[in-house]
Amino acid sequence: MNQKVVLITGCSSGIGLALAARIAKDEKKRFMVYATMRNLSKGEALVEAAGRTLGRTLEIKQLDVCDEASIKACVDSLPERRVDILISNAGMGLIGPIECQSIDEMKTVMDTNFFGLVRLLKELLPDMKRRKRGHVVVISSVMGIQGILFNDVYAASKFAVEGFCESLAVQALRFNLNISLIEPGPVITEFERKVYEEGLKTDLSKADKVTADMFTNIYLKNYKQIFETLGQTPEDIAEHTFKIITMEDPPFRHQTNTLYTPMTTLKYADPNGDLPIDTFYKMVFEHDKVFNASLNFLKLLRWRSRKSFTLDKDKSN
């Protein structure tokens, strides 16, 4: 059987975990998945999600995207070092005023989210070019095209990823290789919990009162609600990504959340760049009541659609 080899990073939780399980469970068994994580002792949840695919269409391997030697060792351990589809998913968030973040903290975000991808491609791209076969899929974010308040460094890391891939995509075409950026909006994973908890612990003493107040009473206060109303599940993102890897001619960019599209569209609608910035400003500072009412309305719609889904399921049982 001519199975495609898929290597995924960051599979201990969230999107990586859901993706690995989804691809390994392909009914037609078209893929052999190497699900990697930096710390193998965190593999229990993936073992459970993988079920009977473990040892068949899914294998777990160690890989730390910040460690070149661990990337090389992992790739060297694969049959013929072959990877047909690389899914670069490992990543981390960081929120808060930059005055309260150390340069080291910021470097860790860039090192993981941006240089992690660069390291993987330095190891895998030469082989893919030689074989003239390969698909590089990167879990970017809507923040790869549009910055969001208090996500300065995280958005910068995803912009870096997008600029890097956009530049590389032209060269890739010459070798028959594809690159695809998956751009989710908020997704309910460990990422959301970790970022929020770290955000709550931020030492705001280095920030002025207006900034500290904006972070605590606007950003953190609305954070949970944004994820509850707009948030997708990791399984949603896995399904979108699965479609992309099975396409004959995959797109370069793919946004997963239609509820978020109106915001990113503003970016493309105004070459001056003021439209999205003014809109975010008005939404946060001038129309906060409308903003909150819209979120509550979305929450109600979601609750109703979940309820009718449960009722439909009950009826069919």
Ligand SMILES: NC(=O)C1=CN([C@@H]2O[C@H](COP(=O)(O)OP(=O)(O)OC[C@H]3O[C@@H](n4cnc5c(N)ncnc54)[C@H](OP(=O)(O)O)[C@@H]3O)[C@@H](O)[C@H]2O)C=CC1
């Ligand atoms: N959740 C969201 O709202 C969104 C997330 N994304 C992106 O999705 C991707 C996955 O995040 P998500 O599933 O949400 O979050 P999770 O925190 O659940 O997963 C992140 C994964 O990355 C791993 N990781 C972190 N650093 C490294 C490293 N140095 N080497 C290898 N693995 C590492 C983590 O491992 P460990 O358990 O060891 O820390 C974990 O497995 C990220 O790139 C993120 O930026 C994009 C849009 C929205």
Ligand SMILES: CC1=C(/C=C/C(C)=C/C=C/C(C)=C/C=O)C(C)(C)CCC1
């Ligand atoms: C909380 C909050 C906002 C939005 C936050 C969003 C949309 C976060 C998205 C996070 C993502 C996509 C992370 C991963 O890539 C607004 C609208 C600025 C208003 C102020 C409060």
